[in-house]
Amino acid sequence: MPNPCSICSSDQWSPHYRGPIRVGKFGSLSREPHTIWRCGGCGADWLEGATLDYESDDYRQLVDGAAGVETFHRTHDGEQAHKLELLGTGSLRGKVVADFGAGGGSFLDLVGGMARATLAIEPTASFHPALRAGGHVVFPYGSDVPAEWRGQVDLAVCFSVVEHVEHPLQLFQEIRALLKPGGRALVSTPNRDDWLLQLLPQDYASFFYRQVHRWYFDAPSLAALARRAGFKDARPFHAHRFDVSNFLLWLRDRRPSGLGKVDVPPALQAAFAPALEQSGRADYLYAWLEA
């Protein structure tokens, strides 16, 4: 049995999954089975396993397949348009924006032209020179941000970070501490209500659960975490990034295939992502948090 939950202190864990998990890219599975535990107190799922060192290049190697800021940009620059679309660009000008888990700066480089100041919170030291060169104010962790910035941030983003950290409650408390009254945060994480996880509870699970993700959330458990961290309101929503082709080929071949590999009737394609998003079955979970 794990230690008490670091989010809610409950010791009421129940085993939710036991089997191989992903180590790195598709096809690379752990030799030993791992257990995913569900917390009876706050509903978060937790992967039992070793602690990882987020400050090291080895960690970036596990997450992106290679270390280095060029690899980060090549991997993540293309994902930023989707985030800007969800965020909207109408309320960024003149604002102070903080990115928790800024990586190589793919997101902040885009909004830096409109924002008054951009704070990059990023533990990987090898990214810091590129972040500073991009004009961002850099800190390794939220707890390193000095008092002059606390309560000064209009918008914080934290994309695909909460699943990685040892203490999600502390992360969300640090985000909230930077926000000014009325400030907002946009956070994201993989959705454990992903339809494929329900349909393929072994084959997709061993792809979905991975060594670098310690925590797994659905909309209620993510909102509960935010409220526990002191946010006044949490509004979860879902976003689906993949197409019908990928979905069908997962069911047929039990592996990711990328986009557009089989012909799909356009009306079905058009209805697919909105249907999954409205029913909470999309692959990604977001939430707007109000300070």
Ligand SMILES: [Zn+2]
């Ligand atoms: Zn808990």
